Amino acid sequence: MDAAINLSVRFVQRYLPSAFVLAVILTFIVFVLGITTTGTSPLDMASYWGKGFSSLFTFGMQMTLVLLTGYVLALTPLVQGWLNSLTQRASTPRQALVLTIVVSFVCYYLNWAFGMVVGAILAREMGRRVIGLHFPFIVAAAYGGELIRGPSSSIPLVIATPEHFLEDAIGIVPVTETLYAWWNVALTASLLVLLLVFYLLQKQPKNIIQFKGSAEKPLSGQASHDDRPMTPSDRVEHSRLPTLFLGLLIAAFLGGQWLEGSFSINLNTVILIFLALGLLLHKNPAQYLQAVERAIGAARGIIVQFPLYAGIAGMMTNSGMVTAFSEAIISVATPATFPLLTFFSAGLVNFFIPSGGGQWAIQGPIMMEAAAAIGADPAQTIMAFTWGDGWTNQIQPFWALPLLGVAGLAARDIMGYCLVWLLISGVAIAGTFVALSVFG
Incomplete structure (x- = not known):
């Protein structure tokens, strides 16, 4: 295993370009494939790219705010104290790995955005403290x-909701049959065990x-011009009241949703929390904005690269490439093999359209x-699609950008390890669907 890891790391570090350049290369590949496989003209492919370019603006802003607000939260004295306490429990690299994997895994299970921020910041703190x-x-x-696909996974939740857009084809599939x-x-638990074993066995x-990096300097929350008397506007900026009012206003809104029964964990609620x-x-607006200034640089990859993948999705969708590929899979599937092929x-499609909602x-x-037409199990097909959508995120820098931004690393620094974990997790997930097809 060590030899495979070393080979993978060396290969990725030597040949994987930066995340931005990779997005440009994927754009070129899809552009050429659209022309050669679907007969779409170059002008039309360019038009599809341009029309798709802005389709992830909302999602990109959500991801930027998730990272920004999560990072700012991590810089609060209370969370810094919690991180200090947690990291002090790890005195060796092995202990640091166990704590980081378990905490981030649980957070990912609850909500992937929450797990991304917590995992990135915890790994950063462990890296700073553990010799x-x-x-x-x-x-x-x-x-x-x-x-990991946990209780906030959108696809199983949509399919379990009355009047969803596929209800006429497959009906309502409750989460008791999917998530x-x-x-x-059992698959989720086994992946945690495999993840721990995989990293703990590596030298x-x-x-x-x-x-x-160095330790985060405490945020002062003080004016930068202490040599002159504070003006009325300075006093407002260093007062507790503005941030207290806005924070309680958001809390009241979320609490009202909870009481009404309309509260759900999604990107918007994670941002608000x-x-x-x-x-x-x-302690005041000045300190909050100091934290924002410190955190904003971590979001630069999201801002630049998300629109490029939106353009790729536009080309794949409008040229008919996704439809043609899906129909090719369907043509060779049987009821038993359909979930595995899904x-x-x-x-594969997720690598080019790394947005679960857009791909779905x-x-x-x-x-x-097609699953309904050939008699394949709808619940297994839904979860097969859901797991496939998350599986190749391990080698898709699109989803690693927030974590890399906080860590200050490039994609090539971690993708060698992620590539081997992709293969191990792929065997476990695919093996589950093979076993279900054999034993029911």
Whole structure:
């Protein structure tokens, strides 16, 4: 295993370009494939790219705010104290790995955005505090749980909702048959065990890369011009009242939703929770904005690259490439093999359209209507698609950008480890669907 890891790391570090350049290369590949496989003209492909470019603006802003508000929350004195307490429990690289993997995995299970921020910040703190820890290694370990599909997974939740857009084809599929099916719970638990075993069995490389950053300096929350008397506007900026009012306003809104029964964990509520906690736990607007200034640089990759993948999705969708690929899978599937083939096809398409909701809207109806037509199990097909959508995130820098931004690493620093974990987790997930097809 060590030889495979070393080979993978060397290969990725040598040949994987930056995340931005990779997005440009994927754009070129899809552009050429659209012309050669569907007969679409170059002008039309360019038009599809341009029309798709802005389709992820909302999602990109949500991801930017998730990262920003989560990072700002992590800089509050209370969370810094919690991180200090947690990291002090780890005195060796092995202990640091166990704590980081378990905490980030649980957080990913609850909500992937929450897990991304917590995992990134915890890995950063472990890298700063634990002597002899290979920093890219623990960042990759923190990212390993991202493939987990937990109770906030949108696709199973949509299919379980009355009047969803595929109800006429497959009906209502309750989450007890998808997310909380015994086999899916067992698969989730087994992946945590495999993730721990995979990283704990690896030897630290000879040339250890330590975390190069320094400890976060405490935020003062004081005016930068202490040499002159504070003006009325300065007093407002350094008063507790503005952030306290806004934080309590958000808390009241979320509490009202909870009482009404309309509260659900999604990107918007995660942002609001992070925002409210950050406002309440920083002592004044000045300190809060100091934290924002410190955190904003971590979001640069999201801002630049998300629109490029939206353009790729536009080309794949409008040229008919996704439909043609899905129909090719359907043509060779049987009721027993359909979930397994759905898993692999969703994983492949996800590499080019790394947005679960966008991919489901394009590919999902085709696959689910086919599942109903050939008699494949709809619950297994839904979860196969859901797992496939998350599986190849391990080698798709699109989803690692928030974590890499916080860690200050490039994609090539962690993708060698992620590539091997992709293969191991893929065997476990695919093996589950093979076993279900054989034993029912």
